[in-house]
Structure formats: structure tokens, C-alpha cells
Amino acid sequence: MIGEIVITALIYLAAFFLFVGSLGLAKLPSLMQRLHGPTKATTLGIGSLLIASMLYFLLERGSLSIHELLITTFLFLTAPVTALMVANAHILRDTRDRKKLPPTGSAIGWAVIDGPPAEPSEQD
Amino acid sequence: MLKRLVPHPLLTLLIVVVWILLNGVSWGSALLGLVLGVAIPRFTSAYWPDRPRIRSPLMIVEYAAIVLWDIVVANFQVAYLILFRRGDTLRSRFVTVPLDLKTPEAITALAGTITMTPGTVSADLSGDGRALLVHCLETHDPEATVAAIKSRYETRLQRIFET
Numbered sequence: 001m002i003g004e005i006v007i008t009a010l011i012y013l014a015a016f017f018l019f020v021g022s023l024g025l026a027k028l029p030s031l032m033q034r035l036h037g038p039t040k041a042t043t044l045g046i047g048s049l050l051i052a053s054m055l056y057f058l059l060e061r062g063s064l065s066i067h068e069l070l071i072t073t074f075l076f077l078t079a080p081v082t083a084l085m086v087a088n089a090h091i092l093r094d095t096r097d098r099k100k101l102p103p104t105g106s107a108i109g110w111a112v113i114d115g116p117p118a119e120p121s122e123q124d
Numbered sequence: 125m126l127k128r129l130v131p132h133p134l135l136t137l138l139i140v141v142v143w144i145l146l147n148g149v150s151w152g153s154a155l156l157g158l159v160l161g162v163a164i165p166r167f168t169s170a171y172w173p174d175r176p177r178i179r180s181p182l183m184i185v186e187y188a189a190i191v192l193w194d195i196v197v198a199n200f201q202v203a204y205l206i207l208f209r210r211g212d213t214l215r216s217r218f219v220t221v222p223l224d225l226k227t228p229e230a231i232t233a234l235a236g237t238i239t240m241t242p243g244t245v246s247a248d249l250s251g252d253g254r255a256l257l258v259h260c261l262e263t264h265d266p267e268a269t270v271a272a273i274k275s276r277y278e279t280r281l282q283r284i285f286e287t
Contacts (some may be wrong), residue, residue, distance in 0.1 A: 059251065070142065112248050
């Protein structure tokens, strides 16, 4: 009984955050801002959905399910990489945003625009 | 000999454990997992010239707890911003985070953490690897944001990977 309530609450929480994440994607005006919605609001959404799934199998079916932990791990590993790729593509495409980038603080520029500094000729 | 066969023992162990968790506990999956665990690090070792050195494994637990807590807080903050603020009133901007970290693994961990936590997405690294480009969804004090990232995450990662 209590288990059911907890599971239901988690699913509602998940639905709320997934909705907010998608809303952010649709509502925010610029690409870099839109990137914030899916990378964060969905993390807790997916997270509580997976916890609810684990609890359901543990309490209602009596079997331990660990696939959810793996899904969480893979999500945490892939979400930042995807965000970085989208941001990089955006910086390359959008010349107005590119001009607004802050300086790196050294003579060498951002990697996606200027690339790595020239190595002192090294033979592989 | 053993070092050539298993260049990254922890990676091998991780692959075996993940494979068994994915496919259920049985001798067959353990054996296939072991084959993959030996083969994958060998074929990818060209991209991993060095093995990351973990100085203090216990610190990882503390770091993970802090990051998980921050992710929960970040979700509520970002949800609030999305629901109750008009998009064009948000003060979003790029900031530069100068890095004290040197090892690639530590910088990767920091960039990933920044993307997953309060209103920040890491967008690029400088060519020499000494600064991170971070986009903030809402910030009225860029210096404070940078200082928070450095004190909360970077110093801890420094203790885990470098010191």
C-alpha cells in the first residue's frame, strides 16, 4: 500500500519534470537556452521514473531489477557529451553568438573555432 | 605480459560487471563479458595512452553525493525558471572558467558535472585545455558562478585525480 503510493508519487514527479524539460525546449528563445531544458529537467524525470520502476519490481514482483541503474549510468555518461556536441555545432554555425564568446584568458582560442595549438613538429 | 594483456584492469573489470548486469548472471555471460573486457581495452588502448590515477577513492563517493544532490536542486531551479520566467528576460550568457586541472580525465569529469548541474552547460574547451566555455541559463553575477564551480567541484576533482 505505502509502496504503491511512493511509486505513484515518483511517477507523477517524473511526468512533471519530463513535461517541464520538453516545455523548456519549446519555449525558450535561443538554442543555448533550450539546451538547458533537456539536459537537466529530464535527468530527475528519468531518474525518478527509473527509481519507481525498480521499486515496483522490488515491492510488487519481489525481484531485484538492476537494469535501471545501468540506464541511469549510461544517461549520465551520454547526456553531457550530446550537449557538448550540440553546443559545438551551434558555435560553429551561429556567427553572431560566436562573436559574443568571452576570451579564453590565454593567447589560444576556443578549440572548436581555432583548433588545438600547433604542436612543435613531432613525428609519430 | 599481464600488463600487455590487460592494459586497463579497472576498465576490464567494469566491462565484465556491466555485461553481467545487462545479460543476467550466468557462466555464459561471464565468459563473453570477459572476452569483451579483454578485447575492448586492447583495441582502444591507442586512445588511452595513460591510465588515470585515482588518488583517493573515498573522495569519489563524497563527490558523487554532492553532484547528485546538486542535480536534484538544479532540476527544481531550472523547472522554476522555465515555468515562471519569460524566456527573453533570462540573463543567459557564456562565461569562461579558467582551469587548474591538468589531466584529461579530470577535465572531462568537470565538464560533465557542469552540464548536469544548476543552470550551466559546458560548451567548449580552449585549444590548450586551460579554460572551459560554460553557458549559464540565468546569472546575475558571472564571477560568483565561476567561483562556485571552481570551489565546489574543481578542488574536489583535483584531490581525486591530481594533488
